[in-house]
Amino acid sequence: MDNRGLSPVVGKTLAASIAVLYVAGMTALLLNGPVPAGQTAAGGELGERVLATAAGHVEAAIPDGDRRVDVRTEVAMPATVRNTGYTLELRSGRLVLDHPTDALDRETRLLLPATVTVADGNWTSTDRLVVRVAGAPGNRTLWLEGDR
């Protein structure tokens, strides 16, 4: 009869430890499986859109008209995809998104007139993206400029 008073203490301790174990197990389970997978899936989607937006702005940066030009177009881009910075690379007419998570790498072909030369170059997402087009109407050059 003396240890009857222990009963609620044992019960509460048992319940509390089971709850702690459950939460810990559940957290470990989620953080090792679905959460990173979801981050990668969402990051891939975002990366694809980032690349599509960048490609659209690069294509739209070519001015109309028949004068010699030197235009700089600033494009607002997200600084991170899946919590890390990324790089946009121009490689022989293709725009490549290079991300530390290799599953998020994407590339697309730029639809540009034949009179535009694309200079290879890199842009990192910590900079502001500036698309610069310069030259005479028959021979324009396009390149990416990072501007801090």
Next chain:
Amino acid sequence: MTARAQTSLPGLGVAFLLLTAAVFVGLVAAEGALGSTDRAALDRQAAVGLSERLTADRAPLTTRTSVLNDSRLGSLDAATLRSTYGLGPDTAVEVQLDGRTLAAVGDPRVGRTVRRVVLVETRQRRSLTPAFTGSQRATLPRRTDRVLVTLSPPAETTVSEVRADGRVVLREPGGLDGTYDVAVSPYETTTLRFETTGDLDRGSVRLVYFPERTRPAELEVTVDG
């Protein structure tokens, strides 16, 4: 004795069961939301970009932004699409106007389609022989951007000047004779006035003008790859 007091443990178990079920429902919902997103942003962007290039102000097919010149539509073919618009070798593209295929490269089956409303412009050639009863004016019934004025005045009449809406467009004090190409404003109705010594009659002036007729159409650009 102690077993009697642990009545809250089954309740805890049921609560955890419910919580686990809720977490799984949430996971399935999140997975479904990610799976149902549009995954062809790049194809879509390519289609939008190509349609913008096709309808741009100084594009090979257009007379101005979003107005396609009917006579140039035939010049669009697979080779032009590749060379002028910089398509990749593995990209399949189809350009349709009101359901009629203008040009196709490859066979875009699963591509993204962008539809734009454009105007298709046709230039007609119309002629007019003003009668000049009681006035020296001729008003063109439709708007045009150029007029071919053929002057063959009677022997005793000299046409020294032609004005379009008050602006002098042709002037020769010694007398105008022959066919002249006159640029006029396409944005207002043109009235030509002839400054002459002597009278003009039917047949002294023949005008050929080029009114445009536009019809709305739907341009469909499908890109796959």
